[in-house]
Amino acid sequence: MKKLLFILSEYGYWGEELIGPLETVEKAGYTVTFATSHGRRPHALPPSMDDTFIDPPLGRPVVSKEMAQKVKELEASSKLDNPINLSELLPERPYMSSSTYLREFEAYNEGVERVEEELKEYDAILLVGGSGPIVDMVNNQRVHDLILAFYRLGKPVVAECYGVACLAFAREYWTRKSIIWGKRVTGHPLEYDYKDGTGFIGVDFNMGPPPYPLEFILRDAVGPDGQFIGNVGRTISAIVDYPFITGRSTADSYKTGELLVQVLENGLKRYGW
Incomplete structure (x- = not known):
């Protein structure tokens, strides 16, 4: 039986972007473990159930x-109760200003390697989208380390909507180059971004537009030999460029889950480009 790790934001996930892949992989007989940045139960964004x-x-x-x-x-x-706490699972990379930096950096790397061994029980990782990931997933070092671990293990890395931004910032410490450099990915195109109303669970704050245009970040992250594929005007946009599977937004949730099953069951390496 295949086992998957789903990462969710504590500041709001988009309902269908969890339901779509979750229903699909459970139908295929897979089991799913959930994780959040600090082990708090994730909640769906109100518009996603309206x-x-x-x-x-x-x-x-x-x-x-x-x-x-x-x-x-x-x-x-109670399905999403008691997710894995990433702040306890993975170590925090130390500041270089620490008086014991070298020892702390060694301990950090050893800790990440131990977790990578533990992750071998999982067959893939999936980053659920919504506006919440902007807050606690996109620039979360521990999320980056998880992604890098699955990448090094050669296992599928799946991301939806604003969760795709996590891939742009997942970089090996010394090279600083995104792991999606030279790859094909989809994500929220400029035309799909809000002008106002970007909100989060547990925070009484309307950010207005998203804090960054994801399309621009992805275009830069894939470099001259990669490609951002927005598929504006098409109802579905989901891309496989192994080991990455990316879904643009809400409507692509089920397709993203279906592609993950095809990758795991049939060895699919390329789709949508």
Whole structure:
């Protein structure tokens, strides 16, 4: 039985971006373990369980009545209780200003290597999207170390929506080059970004637009030999450039899960480009 690790934000995930791949992989007989930055239970963003919500960039509803009900049922369940605490699982990289930096850096690297051994029981990692990842996943060193571990192990790394930004910033410490350099990825294109209304769970704050245009970050991260594929005007955008599987946004959630199953079961290496 295959085992997957799903990373969720404590500041709000988009309901379908968890439901889609979760339903798909569980149907395939896989088991899923959840993790968050500090072990707090993740919650769905309110618009993602509101079938009357009109997505501003698309100008239409993006949550079906059926999906809204599924997300509400998941929220009412205990399924997401007690996720793995990444701040306890993985060590924190020390500041270079530390008076014992060399010893601390050695201990940090040894700790990451121990965790990498433990991760061999998992077959893939998936980063669930939504606005929450902007806060506690995208620039989270421990999330980067998880991604790098799966990358070094040659296992699939899956990301959706703003979770794809985590891939852009996952870099080996010394080279500083993104692991998606030279790869094909999809993600939130400029045309799909909010102009206002970017919000988070547990924080009474409307950021307005997203703090960064993900398309620009991804275009730079893949470099001249890679490609950002936004597929604007197409209802589905999901890309496989092994070991990476990326989904653009909400509508791509089930397809992203289906591609992960194809990668694990049939050895799929390329799709969508």
